[in-house]
Amino acid sequence: MKAFGSVCSVALPLLEDRIDTDILYPARFLLLMDRDGLGTYFCHDRRIDADGHPISGNLVDDPRFAGAQVVLAGDDFGCGSSREQAVWALAGYGIRCVIAPSFGEIFAANCLRNGVLTIVLPRHTIDRIAKVSGSIVVDLRHQTITAGIDEVEFSVPSANRMRLLNGWDDIDLILEEEGAHVAAFEQRQQSEQPWLYEDAR
Known part of the structure; x- marks a missing residue:
């Protein structure tokens, strides 16, 4: 999974509420x-x-938003049926970050799983960002959004932030959290039950 540090991009404004999957x-x-x-x-x-x-x-497809990697959205973005393909399509189009007042819960989880950053901000703040012409900068390291002369702080749960910064998928996350225990178990098992490993030599 591609790591997320910062993104500098125009923002695609899909500001209506309840854009579903x-x-x-x-x-x-x-x-x-x-x-x-x-x-x-x-x-x-x-x-x-x-x-x-x-x-x-x-x-x-508006040329003003060509190459957008950020979506500015309304309430309950990604609500509706659970389909990970919605996030695959979003990411496949080039979107790396969605900023909304709220998200469909499963959609937000699927975004995290696929390396798409979701940021929750008040609607009035999103509307203010949407008025900025040109690119904005979303910096996950410092948890800031720079839009024109305006800088907005946001917060992402620390575990989610580390996962995105490092580009960890589910397996990477397990190895990061449990890798030492798995290695210790394998070493102990190989010592106690060496016949299990004979074919692997």
């Missing part, structure tokens, strides 16, 4: 088995009409 990744695409390329389907039905033509005026 079906908006982020429509259910009819759930049968797609290859995680690679799912970014194509991020907010698909907001971007492409039923005939396969681009929808003019949609924010996701």
Whole structure:
């Protein structure tokens, strides 16, 4: 998993409340088995009409927000059904951070699992950031957002922060927390039950 230190990017404003996982990744695409390329389907039905033509005026494809790695969102972002593909599509599109007043609980957990930083801020603060033209800087090391001349502090649970800073996935996290115990157990077992390891030599 890619480590998250800081991101400097324009921010994509998806500020309506309750943008759910079906908006982020429509259910009819759930049968797609290859995680690679799912970014194509991020907010698909907001971007492409039923005939396969681009929808003019949609924010996701607005040139002002081209290359955005940060989303500014409304309340309860990522609510709805539990589908990790919504986060895969978000990340596949290039989004590394979402800032919202609140998140769907499972969606936020899936973001953490996939290296996407979620930040909770009051709506009035998000609206203020959205008015800034140009790039903003999200710095996880110092837990600050710089938007124009404004600097906003945020807080992320320390365990989540360390996980994102180091790019640890679930297995990395287990090895970090329990690696010494696992190694000690293997050493003790190999000494006490060497026949279990004979084929590995």
